[in-house]
Amino acid sequence: xxxxxxxxxxxxxxxxxxxxxxxxxxxxxxxxxxxxxxxxxxxxxxxxxxxxxxxxxxxxxxxxxxxxxxxxxxxxxxxxxxxxxxxxxxxxxxxxxxxxxxxxxxxxxxxxxxxxxxxxxxxxxxxxxxxxxxxxxxxxxxxxxxxxxxxxxxxxxxxxxxxxxxxxxxxxxxxxxxxxxxxxxxxxxxxxxxxxxxxxxxxxxxxxxxxxxxxxxxxxxxxxxxxxxxxxxxxxxxxxxxxxxxxxxxxxxxxxxxxxxxxxxxxxxxxxxxxxxxxxxxxxxxxxxxxxxxxxxxxxxxxxxxx
Amino acid sequence: xxxxxxxxxxxxxxxxxxxxxxxxxxxxxxxxxxxxxxxxxxxxxxxxxxxxxxxxxxxxxxxxxxxxxxxxxxxxxxxxxxxxxxxxxxxxxxxxxxxxxxxxxxxxxxxxxxxxxxxxxxxxxxxxxxxxxxxxxxxxxxxxxxxxxxxxxxxxxxxxxxxxxxxxxxxxxxxxxxxxxxxxxxxxxxxxxxxxxxxxxxxxxxxxxxxxxxxxxxxxxxxxxxxxxxxxxxxxxxxxxxxxxxxxxxxxxxxxxxxxxxxxxxxxxxxxxxxxxxxxxxxxxxxxxxxxxxxxxxxxxxxxxxxxxxxxxxxxxxxxxxxxxxxxxxxxxxxxxxxxxxxxxxxxxxxxxxxxxxxxxxxxxxxxxxxxxxxxxxxxxxxxxxxxxxxxxxxxxxxxxxxxxxxxxxxxxxxxxx
Numbered sequence: 186x187x188x189x190x191x192x193x194x195x196x197x198x199x200x201x202x203x204x205x206x207x208x209x210x211x212x213x214x215x216x217x218x219x220x221x222x223x224x225x226x227x228x229x230x231x232x233x234x235x236x237x238x239x240x241x242x243x244x245x246x247x248x249x250x251x252x253x254x255x256x257x258x259x260x261x262x263x264x265x266x267x268x269x270x271x272x273x274x275x276x277x278x279x280x281x282x283x284x285x286x287x288x289x290x291x292x293x294x295x296x297x298x299x300x301x302x303x304x305x306x307x308x309x310x311x312x313x314x315x316x317x318x319x320x321x322x323x324x325x326x327x328x329x330x331x332x333x334x335x336x337x338x339x340x341x342x343x344x345x346x347x348x349x350x351x352x353x354x355x356x357x358x359x360x361x362x363x364x365x366x367x368x369x370x371x372x373x374x375x376x377x378x379x380x381x382x383x384x385x386x387x388x389x390x391x392x393x394x395x396x397x398x399x400x401x402x403x404x405x406x407x408x409x410x411x412x413x414x415x416x417x418x419x420x421x422x423x424x425x426x427x428x429x430x431x432x433x434x435x436x437x438x439x440x441x442x443x444x445x446x447x448x449x450x451x452x453x454x455x456x457x458x459x460x461x462x463x464x465x466x467x468x469x470x471x472x473x474x475x476x477x478x479x480x481x482x483x484x485x486x487x488x489x490x491x492x
Numbered sequence: 493x494x495x496x497x498x499x500x501x502x503x504x505x506x507x508x509x510x511x512x513x514x515x516x517x518x519x520x521x522x523x524x525x526x527x528x529x530x531x532x533x534x535x536x537x538x539x540x541x542x543x544x545x546x547x548x549x550x551x552x553x554x555x556x557x558x559x560x561x562x563x564x565x566x567x568x569x570x571x572x573x574x575x576x577x578x579x580x581x582x583x584x585x586x587x588x589x590x591x592x593x594x595x596x597x598x599x600x601x602x603x604x605x606x607x608x609x610x611x612x613x614x615x616x617x618x619x620x621x622x623x624x625x626x627x628x629x630x631x632x633x634x635x636x637x638x639x640x641x642x643x644x645x646x647x648x649x650x651x652x653x654x655x656x657x658x659x660x661x662x663x664x665x666x667x668x669x670x671x672x673x674x675x676x677x678x679x680x681x682x683x684x685x686x687x688x689x690x691x692x693x694x695x696x697x698x699x700x701x702x703x704x705x706x707x708x709x710x711x712x713x714x715x716x717x718x719x720x721x722x723x724x725x726x727x728x729x730x731x732x733x734x735x736x737x738x739x740x741x742x743x744x745x746x747x748x749x750x751x752x753x754x755x756x757x758x759x760x761x762x763x764x765x766x767x768x769x770x771x772x773x774x775x776x777x778x779x780x781x782x783x784x785x786x787x788x789x790x791x792x793x794x795x796x797x798x799x800x801x802x803x804x805x806x807x808x809x810x811x812x813x814x815x816x817x818x819x820x821x822x823x824x825x826x827x828x829x830x831x832x833x834x835x836x837x838x839x840x841x842x843x844x845x846x847x848x849x850x851x852x853x854x855x856x857x858x859x860x861x862x863x864x865x866x867x868x869x870x871x872x873x874x875x876x877x878x879x880x881x882x883x884x885x886x887x888x889x890x891x892x893x894x895x896x897x898x899x900x901x902x903x904x905x906x907x908x909x910x
Contacts, residue, residue: 215722216722242724350566354898358599378569
């Protein structure tokens with residue numbers, strides 16, 4: 186049997202296709218859901234996501250607020266970037282505060298040097314209920330982690346905010362359907378099919394602004410758990426640890442207590458694109474203590490309602 | 493620094509234990525897509541489960557239950573790129589109860605990568621999934637005839653599987669078929685050409701994927717379509733209409749018809765995300781357009797160039813049913829087609845497809861994972877093409893009114909092979 190010849194789409198480059206797909210998802214969810222919100226940490230993925238959201242609805246205003254899940258243990262450069270960006274766009278910022286969750290007794294205080302990453306789940310779910318959000322856009326990518334590799338672009342969460350990886354909705358073609366009942370919500374991941382390299386190539390193409398800590402700079406660091414951790418109000422040297430001044434940059438930006446720096450002299454976006462294209466270690470493996478606890482650390486956190 | 497590459501989306505098909513996850517693992521490892529820490533994690537997991545040096549299937553089986561049971565439950569998406577192109581790989585489950593997940597992976601695929609155990613030939617489940625892939629519009633196949641090491645690299649054993657594949661693929665109407673003798677476990681003919689198959693003149697699996705036609709989304713016999721997603725208000729009071737182009741390239745100056753209203757107008761301006769004002773946009777690009785005439789166009793409407801799609805409240809469709817309760821005449825559901833959601837009712841069931849014989853049998857219900865021919869009525873008019881002409885305007889999903897779960901994949905019209 187002979188079918189009509191296919192029309193190859195070789196005339197369109199991969200970044201334009203990824204960009205168009207992400208914008209399509211943003212518009213579908215914004216149209217079908219009552220109260221979406223965009224999760225914005227100030228990291229590179231959420232900066233790209235916000236950039237795409239602005240493009241999707243320009244020249245109109247962003248039709249939803251942005252939310253920062255604030256562990257209270259931030260890099261000051263990232264908080265400044267968050268506030269500048271929100272002000273520049275005239276966006277409405279909602280802050281879901283882990284410190285408040287601790288103060289209200291919703292979660293146990295892990296102590297002044299404890300990691301607060303996992304506590305973000307409670308602050309996030311509380312804020313979703315408080316504001317009545319029915320969809321939350323996130324910048325997660327499937328190439329980041331094996332549990333994320335399994336997740337749908339529109340990921341359903343039950344009334345307890347949980348993800349059930351064995352009962353995901355079928356997701357056919359680009360027919361993203363965002364219907365949920367009261368109390369349930371969706372997570373929407375427009376960057377699902379992007380890799381770390383795609384993100385950096387897109388940042389280069391679009392001149393997306395980023396916090397300065399992504400670029401090589403000198404910083405006081407110490408070696409712990411095979412990572413370079415910045416010395417700051419949260420991380421102080423323990424007996425036997427030495428503070429050194431090194432040329433570093435960050436590949437991911439998260440809680441300041443568990444995000445490590447990598448040694449790098451890449452001071453421009455172009456240098457970073459080259460560095461990422463030739464990297465030997467994954468970004469989460471290089472820089473995130475929170476994913477090292479077990480084979481399924483991310484799956485376990487996601488089931489509970491993490492990003 | 494910016495290289496221009498396109499994207500090939502592919503889905504994997506294979507029965508349990510034919511080595512599908514191992515093949516994907518091999519493809520990723522040998523094209524150096526895995527970082528050292530990810531490879532170390534696979535080695536560690538393999539050692540803990542006592543399965544030898546390196547179980548490559550652990551690269552893709554990421555969920556706790558999958559590792560414990562040694563099966564793939566849901567689609568795992570993997571990414572690879574070579575200087576030629578970026579690959580988006582949907583590694584699909586082989587078990588029959590996870591057919592919904594296989595359909596999820598195949599619905600966006602340009603091509604299917606099929607893994608067949610040379611000693612067993614095409615199993616029932618592989619035939620079933622080839623049938624679903626064909627229904628979903630996948631036109632190209634790359635077939636890894638795997639575990640060739642277990643049959644001492646016998647050309648006769650390879651050829652007998654090739655014959656079987658070509659017979660089935662011919663019945664299902666696949667366009668382009670490449671069969672490759674492989675050992676995913678040992679790495680032969682996956683990325684690197686094998687020394688064991690001097691009698692095989694063809695490409696490796698990777699070379700076949702690199703040279704395959706991408707973009708099976710549509711064919712160009714139908715005109716361009718733009719389902720309207722969102723209306724953008726422009727400064728000064730004008731409006732533009734945003735959506736993703738499908739079917740064919742849309743141009744500034746094209747005469748278009750706004751459907752279902754049937755109003756003819758002209759595209760006076762076209763904006764792409766990357767270039768801003770542009771003269772044309774191909775399939776897969778998100779754009780917004782201005783129209784010459786004042787209309788009340790909005791979300792759910794569609795702009796099309798001739799030959800125009802049909803406007804109808806009644807469709808006959810091929811449906812893959814995933815619901816737990818059977819679909820019968822009288823079932824009420826929601827239907828999402830392009831950017832429109834409308835109530836729908838099943839008014840007739842023409843038969844159930846036997847995927848082994850590709851015949852349509854009588855029947856009065858569709859049970860979980862059944863494929864059938866269904867008549868539907870909708871409350872609002874739909875603007876449809878046949879699925880074989882357009883994968884976007886020819887497809888829909890059915891949604892349970894109570895749980896909001898997606899319970900069916902629907903394709904307008906009847907597949908040519910049924």
